[in-house]
Amino acid sequence: MSAERPSLPPVRLHSEAELARDALAAPLLARAVRLARWAGPGTRVGAGGELVEAQLPAAAEHLGLDADEDGAAYASEAWRLAVDTGLLDVEDPADSEDGEGGPDGGESEGTVTVGENLALLTGGSPQDVLAIWLDGLEAVYADATAPAFDDFADLVNEDGSIDFDALDWDPEAEAEFLDGVLGNLYLLTVSEAGPGEDPLPLPALAASVIVPDDMGEPTDDVLEQVSEAMMRLDDQFRVLEPIGIVEYRPLDESLLIEADEDGTPSADEDDVTRYGLVKLTPLGLYGIRARMLDAGVDAPAVGDLAEKGAEELLAGIAYYPEDLARAEIQLWLGHHGSTGAVTAARELLSASRGSDAGAPLRRLHCQQALALAGAEAEPAVRAVLDDPELGGLARVWLAERGAADVPAPSESMIFWLAVDTIAAQLDADGDLDELQGLVEGLAGQHSGFFDEVWRVDHPGTAEVLEAMGRLHSDKKAAKEARKAAFKARSRKSG
Template identity: 30%
Template sequence: MGNRRTRRPAPRPPEGTPAPAELARGARAVLAAAARVARWADAALRPGPGGTGATPDGKGTLSDATAERAAAELGLTPAQVRADWDTARLSGLIEVHGDSARPGWRLRVWDRDDTAVLRGWVALFDAWSLAHPAPDDLAPAAVAETVEAMPQVLSLLQLSAGPVPVPQLLDLLDQRVTELRTERCEIADGPEPETPAEAPRDAPLPALLDWALHGLAAVGALTCAEGQATLTPLGSWAVWVKLEQICVAAQSPAGHFEQSAEDMLRGCARLRPNAARAEYRAWLAARPVGSAVTDLLTAARGEDALLRGLAFEALRVVGAPAEPDVRAVVEESSLRPYALLWLAEQEGADPEDVHLVLTREESTWLWVDTAAAVADHGEADLLVRHLESAVQPTVPALLDEVRRVGHPRTVQVLVALAAAHPDPALAKAVRRAAFQVHTGGE
């Protein structure tokens, strides 16, 4: 009984929160200029924005010639084009792959998928400090502290449900920065300063707050006027979403959100799909997306095929933010079939046709890998039923192709299948195939 977790109710959306369709209209308005540049690049640059228009810096930065061309054709300045291009990258309208950039999947569904639009705006909201860089005269350490403290400032704005005077926000920022420094043991030994403003690493907090508020205003999260700041409907909704994520993490149904990726996936192995997805969401909400995706892919590279499949199920919950990392592992043989299927789903392939992205050899490799997971963790009858999912029309054809595909678990899978299958003749053929793979014979 002592291990029972106290479940906290998720925060309710603020009263008067617009419907998703209305929020999406607001997000489209904020990102209209970025979408315009992304569409121009899609139409004007072939085979894609990165093919002829980006510099080889690994960031998808526009070349000078392309920025000038876009400015001339769109009636903008090159600086405006670059700013809109950067916004398009941060919101997923443009995706960077190595030294190239191309239209993102969100651009393809921009006019019909409100969820995709809102997720794109939230990605920009999360990256507000990149979209609106701090002035050079502000110390990087102070800027980083401000970025880390702004969630508390935004929470105050959200709870206030109206304008908040800037001096009140400045007091809160001052308190939070002091807390952060104390937590990091960065306040010097000796007598404590009478006020936080006397701390040895003092920074111009008014200038920092002014930069942060204008940065958040630039992405459409709030408005600043007459010495006050007010969250926009989009900003209020986004802060509520972040609070909800924290509550989801705090009430992880099975309690796996504090574990490593591998342990979390193992803990989800026996859960029903909906319960497992709830665990994935809780686990993801408790850590940065980038490191979470890295940890999931690391778990997928291990020897346990079950974890490989579960890792990609968790990556489906991550969605579009995981796309660059998943695309980067396509050439890894153990992950390739999973990555190709994941990418096809993200790009909107019909669920009934998604398997068509795999070659016959890749499908066979995936069949063996899945069979290995079943053999290690499932019941014998599940392994027998797994035969029905093979792309080959007959068992002899399956065995022939399985022998050639080179999966490291082929022998173990065939031995387990032979032991489980009730048909003596078929079991004998499978054992023979296992022996031939083991000895390298024909």
């Protein structure tokens, strides 16, 4: 079973219980819950399900906010989320029996009742909570990509229709831009070369989606695009932060006062933090991954393979970082522990056989998995001592545990294992210095190594010897490796 590289590195997510607690603590969802519990038969809503303006001060006061314009805006935002996530059910006035106007004879008003999802947030499972939170994330995401305008009245035509052209807004382009930014932020967060636990400066994130990879020094036009992207992202992250997916330190507004005539913030190379800092939260990693999976993106997570077969496990972890591969193996062994270590070891050994291109790497990870399986796996390991592909691996495993009565390997098995080990490391794209040390160590352990190894009946012999010729620091040994590679190719073709 040949392994394919995932498009994204694997992520280690928090448990669903921890993520559900984070979701309930997200400021926007917490406010939405409080308003859903506050709403009653006398609560007045507009035709679109929004809380009528006259009730916004009371809603803000219930949330502990000032009954001013900002408090009303926060209350309105929380109310919309409560409706969007099913915490509240709103009946449109057109669907009511009388369809009469509001209490003041004005525009018709709807009625509101508690939605079934409100009870799920307190009495449901973590999965129920996260499903509701994901609905909320989608609603907030739509708000973040919505057009901004100073005066809605300017967009209304004489006939009452909306002049969408005046918005200069492309919804698909806006969503694609934010998807790209959040995708890059996710990749940088889970990548070993990323910032780790540290937040990312907003200019760097904006540049990651604007500046071409092959561009050396960005042009003035590109730098202006980066500045414009920063301004968009500053607005969008302010909208996204309350739902709990990011921790965001906003752009320092004093920079805007010093802005250039084109409206972009002025440069301050001494303090990049003034331009904003953003970091995905554990809940954000979960949410963005969920959106990517819905879009068909391969975004693996530790634990995905725990219930799979051994073939899928070894293929799936082929290109995982060592610590995450170990974590995935431990989960797999824990899930398959009910069948016993011997059965699990047999499945792993069977899955690691093969002469395809991915087989050496499978055997390398099989050896890692057997190391975690413990001494109980010994009967299964001893059963493959005479296997031409697994016998060397089995002897190494037994020797590392000080097992008795381990038969000495034949010379051909030693050479075959050496070729298989280097082939696996080449496929894994590991550290070059470590690989060079492995190459020189294996070649140095056996006198006349290159005189014999080219005869090894392994599908990767020639490629391994060519790599040894490139990597070996001793010129004479490197030349011998290249000559041996030529002999191996000639033998294979003959």
